[in-house]
Amino acid sequence: MPDSNLSPRIAVYTGTFDPVHYGHLDVIERGSKLFDKLIVGVGINPDKKTLFTIEERVRLIETVAAGWPNVEVQSFEGLAVRFVRDSGARIMLRGLRTLSDMEYEFTMSLMNLAQDPAIETLFLMAKEEFSHVSSSLLRQIAALNGNLTKFLPQPVLDALKERARRP
Secondary structure (H helix, E strand, O other): OOOOOOEEEEEEEEEOOOOOOHHHHHHHHHHHHHOOEEEEEEOOOOOOOOOOOHHHHHHHHHHHOOOOOOEEEEEOOOOHHHHHHHOOEEEEEEEEOOHHHHHHHHHHHHHHHHHOOOOEEEEEEOOHHHOOOOHHHHHHHHHOOOOOOOOOOHHHHHHHHHHHHOO
16 A cells, blocks of 8 residues: 555655766656656765765765756665655666666665565666766776766766875
8 A cells, every 4th residue: 555655756866876977867867857856865885985975976966967956966874765765755766777787676676665665666777878887987987097078977077087186
């Protein structure tokens, strides 16, 4: 039975977004067209060492997602499914790039469903030009001074170059 406190017109797209790239922004743009409100939840994954602080990641996403008026950016700690519920959303939006993503996200969606049966997960397939892009790969390329202009909006590119220069 659906939870009447949760809106099917609000979705939450969670991730670490370290850094946010055009693949993420594609999911944000498409999600903003599907839902009345899309909340981008910037979280902490204990299995990942991030380059940017959570505040920096929120600020970068706010900067590059400013053109979508129904998109909000918030940081959160703890379980993503709990953040979705606390946001009043019924939908967790996820992007899929590869078969390995699909296997991982399928497992996570089942665990999230077990944690909160009222929250549904909706998957958006990455466009072909973004299917190989990952934040960790972009951080590696930045550390080696590679060209990232095809993958990152200018404010994020500038921040990443600045951070990669630091010892």
